[in-house]
């Protein structure tokens with residue numbers, strides 16, 4: 096049998112979120128920057144993303160990353176992040192999985208006890224510091240691109256919820272942040288389906304009523320994730336909170352969400368709730384954790400911003416070789432509205 100496509104993929108999860116990594120079977124992609132490579136895939140070669148993420152090969156609650164040669168000489172590798180419906184400039188759980196797979200498969204030489212290198216995401220350079228022991232990546236800390244607040248305490252109208260107070264912030268993607276209690280949620284697993292329903296409605300309402308554009312990259316615009324923020328707690332001097340992020344086309348991030356955590360760090364810092372040098376433990380709806388930290392202050396396009404860092408751990412789950420039989424009627428898969436919510 097001759098297959099028309101063979102793609103090697105390493106399965107990995109960070110804090111429960113499955114973010115697989117393509118390690119073979121795909122050549123370099125045209126584009127002078129990682130962002131341009133991402134746009135090339137989006138506009139001219141989206142079949143790879145659909146082949147891997149749509150059914151019957153993929154599932155709605157996963158992402159996949161394509162490792163590419165970097166365009167910036169200081170980076171060890173580049174990667175493009177593919178999600179269920181689109182490409183994103185940055186993602187926390189995907190960065191942790193990609194760094195772990197690069198090190199644990201030897202694509203980047205592991206140094207124990209600490210491996211440090213730069214990865215080139217579409218949004219820019221990300222500094223990786225991985226704690227390694229006995230061939231295992233025990234944790235990955237990455238310094239994200241600067242995170243900043245677009246607006247605090249905005250009122251939006253949401254069908255079925257009425258008026259809702261929200262914040263809007265960038266953490267690698269653009270988030271609408273809602274106090275979970277204001278929408279009636281405690282961020283517990285039994286609420287997951289209802290949170291998705293409401294989160295998608297809040298996202299659509301916020302995207303329409305609060306248009307925003309990244310001040311330095313006009314191709315990054317529009318709110319595309321909802322973060323339900325659980326109440327801030329202080330446990331023995333450690334600040335922590337639960338949260339739930341609704342990812343398109345309508346499912347909960349299994350991890351505490353790295354980019355969402357960065358957006359929340361920016362909001363907390365802007366409200367005086369978290370200082371430079373302070374750590375914040377963010378918990379997911381399934382009880383897993385990422386640690387966030389404000390490394391320093393900076394600015395983006397004239398807006399005050401922070402330099403956030405996120406720490407988490409990933410585990411390899413599988414080595415797949417996905418193939419396409421030329422007679423397969425679903426070369427780019429399919430989606431069905433029982434799990435893949437349809438959008439208006």
Ligand SMILES: O=C(O)[C@H]1NCC[C@@H]1O
Nearest residue numbers: 186187188352353354355
């Ligand atoms: O950690 C994050 O930033 C994300 N996790 C899956 C969806 C988001 O990209």
